[in-house]
Amino acid sequence: MNDPDLATAAASVAHELRGDLGVIRNCAWLVRRGAGLPPQADEWLRTIEARVAAAQGLVRDLGDLAHPPAIEPRDVALAPILRDAADLVALELTGVAGVEVRTDCPSDLRARLDPEAASRAVRNLVRNAVQALAARGGGIVATAARDCGDLVLAVADDGPGLPPDLPDPFRPFATGRKDGTGLGLAIVRAIVEAHGGRVEAGSAPGGGAAFVLRFPGAASGCREGT
Numbered sequence: 001m002n003d004p005d006l007a008t009a010a011a012s013v014a015h016e017l018r019g020d021l022g023v024i025r026n027c028a029w030l031v032r033r034g035a036g037l038p039p040q041a042d043e044w045l046r047t048i049e050a051r052v053a054a055a056q057g058l059v060r061d062l063g064d065l066a067h068p069p070a071i072e073p074r075d076v077a078l079a080p081i082l083r084d085a086a087d088l089v090a091l092e093l094t095g096v097a098g099v100e101v102r103t104d105c106p107s108d109l110r111a112r113l114d115p116e117a118a119s120r121a122v123r124n125l126v127r128n129a130v131q132a133l134a135a136r137g138g139g140i141v142a143t144a145a146r147d148c149g150d151l152v153l154a155v156a157d158d159g160p161g162l163p164p165d166l167p168d169p170f171r172p173f174a175t176g177r178k179d180g181t182g183l184g185l186a187i188v189r190a191i192v193e194a195h196g197g198r199v200e201a202g203s204a205p206g207g208g209a210a211f212v213l214r215f216p217g218a219a220s221g222c223r224e225g226t
Contacts, residue, residue, distance in 0.1 A: 017059045025052045062183065071114045071194040075220065078144040078151070079105040081115055085122035086142055089130060098137025099130055105144040111151040111218040113195060118153070121191045124184040125155035125211050132159040132209065151219035154212045156204035169201050188213070 028048045031037070082103040090101055122142055129140040140157045162169060170189040188211070189199045197215040204210040 017055065021052050021056050021059065025049065025056075028052070071117055071191075073112045073114050073195065073218075075110055075112055076115045076118075077107075078109045078111055078153075079103070079107050081113075081119050082122060082142050082144055082153075085119045086126060088119075089123055089126045092127070093130065096130060096134050099133050099140065100138075101126055101130070101140045101142070103142045105142075106146075109144055109146060109151075110220045111144075111215065112220070113151070113215065113218055114191075117191045117194070121188045121213060122153065122155065124188050125213075128184050128211075129155060129157040129159065129209065133157055136160075138208070146219040147214075149217050149219055151215040152212060153215075154210060156206075156210040157208040158204065158206040159208040161203055161207060162201060162209050170199055185211075 025048075028045050031041075032045050082105050086101045086103050093099060093101075126140055126142055133140070136159065138158045140155065142153070142155045144151065144153050146152075170185045185201075192199050192213045192215070195215050195218065197213060197218070200212040200214070202210050202212075
């Protein structure tokens with residue numbers, strides 16, 4: 001996050017909310033342990049816990065934008081990172097019908113990256129695509145490839161594409177959805193730039209959205225044509 005005032009505001013909001021959300025979640029847990037609750041109380045508590053978990057994720061994102069975590073690159077295989085990221089998002093797809101997530105990555109592709117940060121970037125992109133497809137269904141593919149020493153990660157979908165009035169989807173709080181926070185893609189850019197890379201957003205061949213992350217010099221084993 002390059003704007004110091006925005007970073008300070010994000011850090012302050014995250015600090016204030018973190019404690020309050022913890023208290024709410026603990027109170028919900030204590031109520032659940034009690035006896036004599038009406039039958040609908042369990043549903044109410046599940047709703048409280050789900051919304052608190054979502055809000056805690058937002059607080060975490062605000063904190064990361066204000067103070068990006070240190071990147072610790074190491075040599076890692078890319079196929080498991082993409083697969084695990086897609087699997088984690090797939091667990092969130094309960095209630096979202098008709099959305100399929102798949103990955104495409106050479107089994108021997110390795111790169112020097114922070115594996116958790118890279119996984120989070122892919123998860124954010126896949127989650128963003130899922131949200132774009134939630135109302136209509138469709139397909140999402142996360143890919144990784146060499147480009148003569150560079151690593152290129154991409155997530156594309158066959159949804160409606162990016163809104164024409166959203167010139168920089170990676171800007172903090174920029175979102176084309178009423179229920180979006182505009183932080184997921186900003187986190188992606190922070191992660192990629194911390195690795196010395198860059199991000200691009202455009203249209204997929206099928207007309208949906210495509211997000212490309214390029215990490216210069218990260219990929220190993222460059223071969224001609226790869």
